[in-house]
Amino acid sequence: AQSVAQPEDQVNVAEGNPLTVKCTYSVSGNPYLFWYVQYPNRGLQFLLKYITGDNLVKGSYGFEAEFNKSQTSFHLKKPSALVSDSALYFCAVRDGTGGFKTIFGAGTRLFVKA
């Protein structure tokens, strides 16, 4: 069975500073990893994914994430945070060697202060 952990309920960062939102996962096969963002009263928007290849993947709005197989982590990063990045961020994992479901973490609320 797959699982995802987002250890921080909330991350606070000042505008212009780098941000990191943490995610660790557990899956029996090869992981397909995703980040989604949710703004208030909206659906989830896909940010980026890791399937295979380079460990550093780049996505929408200047976000990137680093896949670390040995630490089973997939942390979301951005070099310079914007106030408009404030939202709820979800890490998600799917077992790439079988199964159809993607499991989401509990979410991390990001606050970027001006």
Place this chain on the structure above:
Amino acid sequence: EPEVTQTPSHQVTQMGQEVILRCVPISNHLYFYWYRQILGQKVEFLVSFYNNEISEKSEIFDDQFSVERPDGSNFTLKIRSTKLEDSAMYFCASSGTGAYGYTFGSGTRLTVV
């Protein structure tokens, strides 16, 4: 940009009533999903649908729930006899393949009273 559309945006129903939540996935997508989110918290998998059948479902997706793709464009979630604890935001999603991220709809807020 293609969108997943969900209707209605908000539905209020009495406990014990049947509800049908509707979704129109992106037209060339092959995989369809329902998720729910209670009070802006964790996003919970309900069911995946591929090749006109359920491919996987969670423990939440019991006999009260069913899905259908009646006409090749709509994808519906039916809850036969709603309970108070079914109150949640229900999201439909679709994807081209399993390796792609999902495109989510804006959700239907279901309130059971």
